[in-house]
Amino acid sequence: MITAPLPLDEDARLRALRQLDILDTDPEEAFDRIARLAAFAFAMPIVLVSLVDEERQWFKSHHGLAACETPRSVSFCAHAVLSKRLLVVEDALDDERFLDNPLVTGAPNIRFYAGSPLCLADGQVVGTLCLIDAKPRAFDDAQAAMLAEFALLVERELELRRQLIRSRTEHERDRRSLAISEARFRTVFQQTPIGKAVVDLDGRFLDVNQKFTQIIGYEESELRKLTFASVTHPADVAADLTHVAELLAGRQASYAMEKRYLRPDGTSVWVNLAVSLVRDVSGAPLHFIAAVQDISSRKKSEEALRNYHVELEERVRERTAELRRSRDALQTITDNLPALIAVVDRNLCYQFNNQAFQRVFAAAPATLRGRSLRETLRPDVFEQLQPLFARALAGERVTCDDVRYAVDAERVWQATYIPVERDGQVTGFYVMSHDVTEQRRTEQRLRESALVDPLTGLANRRALQDALTDLRSGEDPFALFFIDMDGFKDINDRYGHDTGDALLKEVASRLTATVRAGDVVSRLGGDEFVVASQGVSDARTGERIAAAICREVSKPFEVAGRVVETSASVGVVLAGATGAAGVAGATSASSASSAGLSLEAEGRALADDPLCLADAAMYEAKRAGRNTWRVAPGADELAPVASAGA
Incomplete structure (x- = not known):
């Protein structure tokens, strides 16, 4: 056990x-x-x-x-x-x-x-x-x-x-938090330097803090008998009530406005009012929370600021002139960006270019202004990009991910064309083109790594499936060798997974050295390997390769300073070869049974898949004593059993 x-x-x-x-x-x-x-x-x-x-x-x-x-x-x-x-x-x-x-x-x-x-x-x-x-x-x-x-x-x-x-725990935590929050709310409500009021849905004051009474000039007992509309300047009541209706309708969660309150002596005070509607857990409105800040001083300052309007307009004109003078600075900035930047008009002529054009097109930016893109770009590049130019002039931002300006086409650029609009009309487009060569190379490396088993460096399951698709679509015969290590779990348990991983790497190296250079050697996972060998046209050749695999794997390995011995059981499928297992149709249950396959192997062999057939044959090799191989039965009979030492 x-x-x-x-x-x-x-x-x-x-x-x-x-x-x-x-x-x-x-x-x-x-x-x-x-x-x-x-x-x-x-x-x-x-x-x-x-x-x-x-x-x-x-x-x-x-x-x-x-x-x-x-x-x-x-x-x-x-x-x-x-x-x-x-x-x-x-x-x-x-x-x-x-x-x-x-x-x-x-x-x-x-x-x-x-x-x-x-x-x-x-x-x-x-x-x-x-x-x-x-x-x-x-x-x-x-x-x-x-x-x-x-x-x-x-x-x-x-x-x-x-x-x-978790809900019970959170409920208890929330209950405690609520008690704390209520205490904090009362403290903040009373001691905040901003006027606070709680107002019911009819507009009556339910609660106010001391700061609110100071701003508006009424005592708390007096305010509790009034509504907010009755103490609001008549010119501001309509706007305030409109916002309240929006809150109650659920179209906004809060609102802020500047309004005037009327004090008992008839004078007005400007305030910045922020109001939120509090709802119960079912979403029904409960009351309003109002925060009021006295902005009378700011209103006086705004009046003073309006007196400086003419002076500010003059300053704006001066600033505009300064911006025009900064065009040279803008040119300097764009010249130092690692991208091609240009402005093109509706006639597809350059209006602006940065210094990067000197490096890519060997032409000074000043000489390109007024020159058409057709004259600057290679004919094939212009034909490639012309539809994108038309879309940009139609008002669409477009990008091309594969632009090759140079003849040798080594560098790849990503070009974006952004419409320039003035007064609702497209007058041209901006060009921003970045060198993405290294990015593409990185992406290619990532795609390649997706097909490699990270432990052994062999082809992974996905790469094997791609290879099998190619083999099955071709006309040449091929063989599959399904290899499973004997006793690998015991090695893992005895020496640890690090030793097991090192052993798998050594097995991968021996398999690669044993089979032909053009064969696909892959690791499915764990201690299972598959070799796909094209051009194997008869069972004798398949058995010779399987015997070589068993022989090489059964030789002792030196792993992590210790000698480790193991062996392999190999299942062989020959597709399109003389006496080979057919891949186009599944092996029948009766033929599998007459060839001596077990019920489990028989079930596996029913799959219309050479990999399943090889897997089933490998299990037969396991049952035959391991360190041997089995050839999956085909139109003739199951290939003779041979041990690694035969």
Whole structure:
């Protein structure tokens, strides 16, 4: 029995589990209902909602099983939690991790297991929704998808529980905050140096602070008998009431205006008024909050400022003249920008150019003014850009990402054309062109890196699929070699993942050195590699390559200062070759069975995909004792078995 190691994020995972406050709680119908439905949908005798704790797995729902928990050391679910993806064991007696597990050899005599991880919103996997049977079963992709959907229902219940706990905590915090806020509001309301008032929906003053009474001249007791309209200057009442109506209609959340209040002695005072409408939780209006600031002094200052209007206009004229004189400064600024900057009129003639044109076009900016773009640009470049010029003159801002001004076309520019408008008419356009050569090179490097496995430097799954598409669309025969390391997990467990990664790099180097220079060597992930070899026209050649792979991989490796021994199981598919497995049509179930494939391999071989066929053949090599190969059956018969040492 192999016990699942702890995940790297185990502390965070356990923290997330305990924050649910769900362990050792009473059964809940929401979880039991999901378990019952899953049992019915999959015709499964046992369905568990399993939560993996530090030393145990505890069942929130255990349909068909009396036990509420089992030790984590014998838990199937711990393996699913570790991998964070669906775990399917179609026959536990065929899986070295579980064949001697007490839950397999004894009650409940597990033979089939399928567990879908339960992942919280923060990414932590706290357990699984799992199906258990005492007999082996097949489990296809449709069933896997359905199990994932049921797991989503459990995850939703867990999230609802977490949100409820969070809501309770936040409610208590909000209650305390509200009490503090009310105390602060009263302090701020009374002690602020700005006049404050609370006004009801009928305009009556409910509460005012001392500063408000000082500004308006009424005592607080007098104001409580009045409305804001009755103490507002008649000329300002209409505007104030219009704003109030906008607030009540919900068209604005607040408003500010300058208005005059009338004091008891008949004099007026200018104020800056800011009003907000307070609503209850349902959105119904409650009352207004008004903030008032005395601006009488500012109004007097504004009157004085108007007296300087003529003087200011003169200063504006002087400033305009100064701006004209600054044109030379503008030329200097644009000349030092790392871009081509120009102004072009409606006749496509330059009106302004910066110094960058000297470097790119070997022409001084002054000599280009008045010169047409057709004369300046190469004919092919002008033809490329002319439609964009027309769109810019029509008032549209346009950009071309691939402009090559030089004949050698080494430098790439991004040019933007911005319309120039005066009095509603487009009089030309601005040109701003940046050198984006290095950016394009960086983008190209990023695209290339997307096709490379970062650990080994081999082609990744995406690159392999591209290569397979090309091979299958061609007429030449090809072979696929699906390679899986024997005992790699034991090496990882014994020496650590750093040593495992170093070993994978060494395996990648040997595979590259073993196969032909034109072959595609890729890593699918984990310890799985695939070699795509074009031009393999017969089974003998395919077997020779597979034997070479087994032989080279079985040689000892020196990794991290220690000698590591491993081997490989290889599945071979020959497409379009003599006696090869056909790729255009799927292998029938009867032919697969007559060739000796197991039920699992038979299911894999039914896929119309050479990669699936090679994968199935590799599993046959595993069952044959490892460190060997199998050729997928084709029109004739399964290729003879050969070991790496034969």
